[in-house]
Amino acid sequence: MEGIRIRLFVVLLYFLSITVSSICATDFNYCNKKKEYSVEVSGVVISPDPITKGKVTSFTISAFTDKALSSGKVVIDVAYFGFHVYGQTGDLCAETSCPILAGDFTISYSQLLPTYAPPGSYTLTLKIQDGDKNELTCIKFDFSIGFFFDSKRGLADS
DSSP states (O other): OOOHHHHHHHHHHHHHHHHHHTOOEEEEEESSSSSSSSSEEEEEEEESOOTTTEEEEEEEEEEEESSOOOOOOEEEEEETTEEEEEEEEEEEEHHHHHHHHOEEEEEEEEOOOOOOOOSEEEEEEEEEEETOOOOOEEEEEEEEEOOOEETEEEEOOO
């Protein structure tokens, strides 16, 4: 009976290690550190981590607002080594359910990364604007697309 418990524990640890390694919280910075934004971001989670091109990557932003939001925009800009490579503006209510009541909320954004995306360092800037285009928050965080080793092909892009 003790042997079965140990095996189950080992299997549980294995599955936890797979799950934890595929989801990663990342550091972020406000675009203007001196500005007091009305939406305060508390965390950014990237899944899967490491990011794999040709697959869907999700960015989940946890935030807090002290007043309800009924409309707005989410503006995303991606830079590769400082050069703009992608931008998108979307409806805030398409990324989360509206109205957003005062308190904690999350925004989840998923994107299929193209297979031709070059490996390297990227910076994602995310802005949330209200219905009048007032900036409620602006954060930046880095992510990277690297190389991986494929035993059949040798060194390959991830």
